[in-house]
Amino acid sequence: MRGRHVALVWQKELLDTIRDRRTLTMMIVVPLLLTPVLVLGPSVLRQSQEESQQQQLQSVAVVNGQEAPELLAFLRDSGLLRVVSVPNPEEALKEGRVQAVLLVPEGFAERLAREDEPPEVVLKFDISRSKSRTAHEKLAQLLRAYRERVVIERLQRRGLSPQLVQPFAVRSEVIEVEQRVSGFLLSMLLPLFLVLWAAVGGSQTAIDVTAGEKERGTLESLLVTPPRRSSFVVGKFLTITTVTLGATALSLAGFALSLALGKRFLPESEFFGRLGFALEPGVLLLLLGVMTLISAMMSALTFTLYLWTRNFKEAQTYASYLSFAVMFPAFYVAFTDPPTSLPAMLIPVYNVTVVIKELILGDVRWDHIGATLLSSGAYLVLSLALAVRVFQNERVLFRQ
Amino acid sequence: MIRVTNLHKRFGDFVAVEDVGFEARPGEIFGLLGPNGAGKTTTLRMIATILKPTRGEITVAGFDALKEPEQVRRHLGVLSEHTGLYDRLTAEENVRYFARLRDLPEDEIQRRMDEIFPRLGIDEYAHKRAGTLSKGMKQKVALAIALIHDPPVLLFDEPTSGLDVMSSRSVRSFLESFRGTDKTVLLSTHLMPEAERLCDRIGIVHKGRIVALGTVEELRSLSGKRELEDVFVELVEGGGEL
Structure with a gap:
């Protein structure tokens, strides 16, 4: 391997990549534009839906309402629901004309007054409709409040204190540590994004410098030039790594942009509103180091994999398999409390995702970082060694 | 100069090249003539050091293709279809x-x-x-x-395949210009007229073997046929050697 040849290959492949519209789109447009859409989209949708549903009055059809005039008045006075009466309530619920049905039994008020056999009201709703779920939630809450009122009245009639049934009060409070809250949400999304970009960000280039070279018929021209095969392998590998790092950096920029946009335009949102997220410089440096390593490792891996394929199309099929293979551990880590035993921390991709998540939460675990760096480094070297072998394997190079 | 001795190449059970031997000298255009799949490209790829022979020796410009592949590549120019x-x-x-x-x-x-x-x-x-x-x-x-x-040694593998008349002409005339210089040219082709017009000596390749070798004149007189095409057809259809 000679540095001059490696640099030459790297330079040429990079120029080739920059002139490729497909790769450029994948590298620049997608991370910068798609990331904000992916990050902001759900919040925007959820917020607008929640707002409209909270403001909207859901209709509740009450059957036998005349049996419980006091309850009916309580529901109406709450202002949270519209109490209606329709001819065929269950049908109306199915068709979505009302969002819930409340069945009041015969003699509800009388039985309540007698205080002997508790009457039962039935609440019907459609679990598949979010409006109906909201109506059910509100109705259940109102019924609990009404029940409590009845209990307090009964106690007062007997000269007893309402505190008898409320021995203690409960109040929920959100701790005001901004970094923790937003860090928690970021720690779910960011590792996913970073690892995915490390896996797919350079794939167009990886395919182009391997299968593409075969398909164009340039591989043979390359092989009849004097430089050692390892120079080509390393030069091409460095190109893929450069592009991957570039794409990852851009997706990070896209992420930062999304957060800034979110804070500016969605200040009400629980996610963006509280955002006051910043990484310690040291942690950021560690994060960058881990990212560089995973990018390099994924580049070596994809390079070896695509070198095996016959043409562009075949390589692209492998690329989609690979992104699924990466997505699985990344999603797992993002949405669970992942195990971090030593064997688990040797699983490629998985370990990096765990470490990124920890770093974002400000949790620097040197044993995890060490295991991740060492094993990823080993995978990188193994992949590269394999790539050199594959590059010398005439059966792979001239597969028809 | 190119010297090939006792060259064999197998891909699994398939014998692509079997006991091929020839020598191409500086100043001459040496042709490998044969139908598609005869083993011409495989032979050229072994000379260019991008395929390893199963057996045999190859020397290019004085360098051993197996022991000094980088030197061989340095002294080689390759053009294929x-x-x-x-x-x-x-x-x-x-x-x-x-x-x-x-x-x-x-x-x-x-x-x-x-x-x-x-x-x-x-x-x-x-x-x-x-x-x-x-x-x-x-x-x-x-x-x-x-x-x-x-480069002192040039390999051309079906260089005019798929080209229009004018482009073919200009590639051929470039090739011809090397005759009598210090360059060694090895041309592989399935086109009879191309071989006849350009090559000083021709090896006819069939099913991985060289079945006849000589100047166009020698090949004609050996077979008793007037046209190179007839010589070729007799060899390929008869499956024998001259």
Whole structure:
């Protein structure tokens, strides 16, 4: 391997990549534009839906309402629901004309007054409709409040204190540590994004410098030039790594942009509103180091994999398999409390995702970082060694 | 000079090349003539050191292809019908890239390009991206790449395949210009007239073996046929040797 040849290959492949519209789109447009859409989209949708549903009055059809005039008045006075009466309530619920049905039994008020056999009201709703779920939630809450009122009245009639049934009060409070809250949400999304970009960000280039070279018929021209095969392998590998790092950096920029946009335009949102997220410089440096390593490792891996394929199309099929293979551990880590035993921390991709998540939460675990760096480094070297072998394997190079 | 002795190549159970031997000397154009799939490309790829022989010896410009592949590649220029270019690089950038991989100094690259480009008519489209060029134009650029380092030994594998008449003519006349120089040219072709017009000596290849070897005249007199095509057909259909 000679540095001059490696640099030459790297330079040429990079120029080739920059002139490729497909790769450029994948590298620049997608991370910068798609990331904000992916990050902001759900919040925007959820917020607008929640707002409209909270403001909207859901209709509740009450059957036998005349049996419980006091309850009916309580529901109406709450202002949270519209109490209606329709001819065929269950049908109306199915068709979505009302969002819930409340069945009041015969003699509800009388039985309540007698205080002997508790009457039962039935609440019907459609679990598949979010409006109906909201109506059910509100109705259940109102019924609990009404029940409590009845209990307090009964106690007062007997000269007893309402505190008898409320021995203690409960109040929920959100701790005001901004970094923790937003860090928690970021720690779910960011590792996913970073690892995915490390896996797919350079794939167009990886395919182009391997299968593409075969398909164009340039591989043979390359092989009849004097430089050692390892120079080509390393030069091409460095190109893929450069592009991957570039794409990852851009997706990070896209992420930062999304957060800034979110804070500016969605200040009400629980996610963006509280955002006051910043990484310690040291942690950021560690994060960058881990990212560089995973990018390099994924580049070596994809390079070896695509070198095996016959043409562009075949390589692209492998690329989609690979992104699924990466997505699985990344999603797992993002949405669970992942195990971090030593064997688990040797699983490629998985370990990096765990470490990124920890770093974002400000949790620097040197044993995890060490295991991740060492094993990823080993995978990188193994992949590269394999790539050199594959590059010398005439059966792979001239597969028809 | 190219010397090939006792060359064998197997791909699994398939015998692609069997006991091939010949010698191509400086100043001559040596042809390998045979139908598609006869083993010509495999033989050329072994000489170019991109396939390893199962058995046999190859010497190119005095270097052993198995022991000193890098030296062999340094003294070799290769053009095949499959030779492609990088579509997003210009014609000139393509040539420069391969020249730099061969460690040619920049002034030398410029000097060689100034020499070769006008002769092949490349200077008209030197700054166009290769992806926009016609097949004939691309093949000329590929020829320039094969010649940029002025190699003593040249391998041409079906160099005119798929080209239009004018492009074929210009590739052939370039090839012819090497006759009588210090260059050794090995041409593989399935086109009878091409072999007849260009080659000083011809090895007829069939099913991985050289079934006849000599000048066009020698081949004619050996078989008693007047046309090279008849010689060829007799060998291929009869399956025998002369």
